[in-house]
Amino acid sequence: MNLTATEPSVSNAGNNAGAPGSQEHQDLRASVRVKELSERDRRRMLMHFLALADSDRLLRFGSALPDELITKYVQKIDFARDTLFGVYDNALKLIAVGHLGFSSRDALPMHADVTNKERVAEFGVSVSSSARNMGIGTKLFERAATHCRNADVDTLYMHCLSSNQTMMRIARKAGMEIERSHGEADAYLKLLPASATSVMREAVDEQVAQLDYTLKANTRAAVRWLGNFPGFK
Numbered sequence: 001m002n003l004t005a006t007e008p009s010v011s012n013a014g015n016n017a018g019a020p021g022s023q024e025h026q027d028l029r030a031s032v033r034v035k036e037l038s039e040r041d042r043r044r045m046l047m048h049f050l051a052l053a054d055s056d057r058l059l060r061f062g063s064a065l066p067d068e069l070i071t072k073y074v075q076k077i078d079f080a081r082d083t084l085f086g087v088y089d090n091a092l093k094l095i096a097v098g099h100l101g102f103s104s105r106d107a108l109p110m111h112a113d114v115t116n117k118e119r120v121a122e123f124g125v126s127v128s129s130s131a132r133n134m135g136i137g138t139k140l141f142e143r144a145a146t147h148c149r150n151a152d153v154d155t156l157y158m159h160c161l162s163s164n165q166t167m168m169r170i171a172r173k174a175g176m177e178i179e180r181s182h183g184e185a186d187a188y189l190k191l192l193p194a195s196a197t198s199v200m201r202e203a204v205d206e207q208v209a210q211l212d213y214t215l216k217a218n219t220r221a222a223v224r225w226l227g228n229f230p231g232f233k
Contacts, residue, residue, distance in 0.1 A: 032136050034143040035209035037084040037097070044094040045086070046074045052126060059164045060126040062184075083151075085143050087136050090216055095131040098140035099124045100147060114188055115155040121148050122157045125167070141170050146202050149194045156189045 037045065049057075050071075054064040065073070077084065077099075087096040101122045105115060114120070123144050125137050148156050158176070160167040162185045171178050176187035192198075 032087055032134060032139045033209040033212040034085050034087055034098075034139050034205065035213055036206055037079075037086045039079055041084075041086060041094065042074060042077070044092075045077075045084070045097055046071060048086075048094045048097055048128065049074060049126065051128065053129065056126065056129070059161060059166070060124065062161060083144075083147055085140050085147075087131070087140070088213055088216065089131070090219075092213075092216055092220060093128075096125070096127040096136045096140060098137075098144055100144045102151075102153070114190075117152060117154050119151075119153050120155045120157055121151075121153045122159065124158075124160075125170075127166075137166055138170055138173065141174065143202075143205060145174070145189065145191060146198055146205075149191045149198045150202055152194065154191050154193070156191060158185075158187045160185055 049060075050067055052060065057070070058064045061070075061073075082102055083100040085098040085100070086094050089095050101124070102119050103122065105118060105120055121144070123141060125140050127136050145156055148154075158167060158171055162168070162180045162183050164185075168178065168185065171185075171187040171189075174189055176189045178185050178187045
């Protein structure tokens with residue numbers, strides 16, 4: 001599949017609270033901070049996935065996985081191999097997870113002709129029902145695409161059910177060509193090489209997300225501490 005390499009920009013995905021381009025829409029997107037996740041986030045990731053309804057599990061995993069299989073999935077995530085991103089709300093609840101899985105090009109022989117690089121990346125995303133229509137999935141995809149560029153990966157791949165309108169919308173906005181077959185869809189995006197701008201963007205985005213997380217954690221701790229004082233509400 002031949003795709004045109006472009007700077008990934010999918011800023012209007014989703015039926016956001018404000019109309020695309022409106023001030024409300026822009027404010028919602030600006031407040032979303034995407035943080036790289038680590039081993040210590042594994043428990044909150046599990047809580048996020050277990051809270052997904054069966055219909056959301058179907059869209060995320062291709063089938064409505066039971067709790068035990070979701071638990072095994074989270075337990076087997078290899079943070080040394082893959083990269084995961086998340087969005088936390090003000091209560092430090094993980095409301096969205098983007099999983100960027102890396103595989104050897106040879107592990108996917110049917111797709112080996114799309115790249116000359118050693119690795120390809122596959123992206124999957126889930127967003128809690130309470131956090132929909134804020135462009136969070138799009139922000140996670142943008143962060144994942146930038147990370148791929150900086151990791152010398154030029155092909156970002158998505159596989160999902162054709163009925164997954166959120167993923168389809170993200171793919172279209174990113175300029176991905178979508179192929180549908182038997183109720184499933186595949187899409188690829190050819191990425192530009194890393195640049196000083198892409199490296200700086202990822203570093204700044206992560207620093208801002210880390211600061212945002214720290215401020216939320218400190219605020220939450222302060223509220224709990226003040227709550228110990230009589231009369232404080």
